Amino acid sequence: MHVRTLCLGALALGDASGYEIKKLFEDGVFSHFSEASFGSIYPALTKLTDDGLLTCQAHSQEGRPDKKVYSLTDLGRAAFQEALSQPIQADKYRSxxxxxxxxxxxxxxxxxxxxxxxxxxxxxxxxxxxxxxxxxxxxxxxxxxxxxxxxxxxxxxxxxxxxxxxxxxxxxxxxxxxxxxxxxxx
Amino acid sequence: MHVRTLCLGALALGDASGYEIKKLFEDGVFSHFSEASFGSIYPALTKLTDDGLLTCQAHSQEGRPDKKVYSLTDLGRAAFQEALSQPIQADKYRSxxxxxxxxxxxxxxxxxxxxxxxxxxxxxxxxxxxxxxxxxxxxxxxxxxxxxxxxxxxxxxxxxxxxxxxxxxxxxxxxxxxxxxxxxxx
DNA sequence: AACTTCATGTAACGAGTTACATGATTAT
DNA sequence: ATAATCATGTAACTCGTTACATGAAGTT
Known part of the structure; x- marks a missing residue:
């Protein structure tokens, strides 16, 4: 499963910033069976927004970069549903x-x-x-x-x-x- | 764990060709918790031989490419022992x-x-x-x-x-x- | 003082997969 | 006939990680 789909899923749980999505994969629900790093999440979010699957609202903050909160568009929701209906890859266990x-x-x-x-x-x-x-x-x-x-x-x-x-x-x-x-x- | 180390391990179980090593990862012992493809095994075997960790004996066959059977050298055995004494990466479960x-x-x-x-x-x-x-x-x-x-x-x-x-x-x-x-x- | 958290982003690099190239033999 | 097994090898490509760049605020 691509990072893009993982991001879509994360946003299906609620609007979030790239940083917050990262946390979902680090400590949250997803952390036990999936993985994603900043270096893949941020570009994925940009791509997804360019493709019209997400909208982005920048909340300006003092002393920090704008917090960019992403939301699924109808197109994004549909794309995620489509991904969910696709054949599922076999689990991978590397030990x-x-x-x-x-x-x-x-x-x-x-x-x-x-x-x-x-x-x-x-x-x-x-x-x-x-x-x-x-x-x-x-x-x-x-x-x-x-x-x-x-x-x-x-x-x-x-x-x-x-x-x-x-x-x-x-x-x-x-x-x-x-x-x-x-x-x-x- | 790099494919090179995995190959060293496969050969620690006995001499084998690249094809046979692939089978270990496809159907054999290793198949449940590790993975390697031809595209990574063959180059790894070549590199390992160049580095003196393996020796290679070609058995000519009719109608088929030579079967190249690899064996660990003392250096290779030591390198594998060394790898075994290294800190172990946490397991990965992707589902x-x-x-x-x-x-x-x-x-x-x-x-x-x-x-x-x-x-x-x-x-x-x-x-x-x-x-x-x-x-x-x-x-x-x-x-x-x-x-x-x-x-x-x-x-x-x-x-x-x-x-x-x-x-x-x-x-x-x-x-x-x-x-x-x-x-x-x- | 030093480290962690918050916050985004890019570029180089790594490592492996997929697909291709080649082709005889054996089983269905 | 058609597919699977045996057998090796390369190149392009995918995808993601690591490390860097930047920097304030809060915590130890």
Missing amino acids: DFLFCLIFANQMPTLRVSEILDNKLKELKEEHNRIEAEGIVPNTPSSDLVKEFGAHVTLSMIEFLEENRLRIEALGCETGACLSTPCEAVG | DFLFCLIFANQMPTLRVSEILDNKLKELKEEHNRIEAEGIVPNTPSSDLVKEFGAHVTLSMIEFLEENRLRIEALGCETGACLSTPCEAVG
Whole structure:
């Protein structure tokens, strides 16, 4: 999904500035399953406005650049509906953690524990963040999406905690595998 | 994680050609949490060989291009160990499904059912693929990574099935929301 | 003092995907 | 016949990130 569509979606939740949209992707509803940076949001907003999908109102402020608040036009709303009716791309899950875990037998046990702990910490933080989030106004499904996220992160945490010993047992003795794989030793 | 590192990892499981490495990312162990295309694998392999991290043996075949089988050198093995000891990037989960679900109230109920069914089908197929996979030789942790994947996909399937009615109830009446958001109606 | 938040915008750069080029073999 | 599998490689292109430019106000 292009940043342009993501912006359209953000604005379908209510008028907002580029800065505020960024926050939605950083801390808000969207942060758990999508991403966008300033460098892509601002040009997208400009393009969308040029194409007539958005209107822009500049609110002048003291000591700061004008706050440019964008709103969907009817054309923009229609374009977003159109995007919503399009086939949906399969989800993408990229995990360097799992990739590395495949090679646990080539790592010192201490390192395995370390990455496990880091992962658990990350997962718990995300779980807490999801639970702490308020539901989004005018968006009854934000509640459901929240529950989904909480359910899945919890399920990961449970698995990793239940299998902690098994995972740590995969590592090899310290020093023995720093430059040669265990399978090639002896 | 760069394609170069991913290739190093693939070769740490055993010698392979570019084509075979691609398969690991398409159907194999890595397919559930990483990705790489021919257009990135082949150049990476060439670069890695130039840098002395890999050696390459060409096996001539009839009616086909030489099969170039790559192996890790000691330098390559060390480079991979080094990569493994580096801080691990946080996982990325990108879901157009969840993004769209946030706007379920702006979709006809039929459309909501459709995307739910598609998602469930996708999830079940992935779950079956994980269960059907054999463990990777010399890689005791592949079993664990398999279990993790099976556990998580199952947990998603369960949530979506248990909440099917609630999710479908989010949609709006057919026709009423094709070009205007429900919240703006009435 | 130093850092974070608010606020917008651009340009260079990175990294990978898509599509093309080529072509025999095997399965449906 | 038609499609999939095997097999490698390149070039154009897409898309987005990172870093920079600018700067006031508030917080630690």
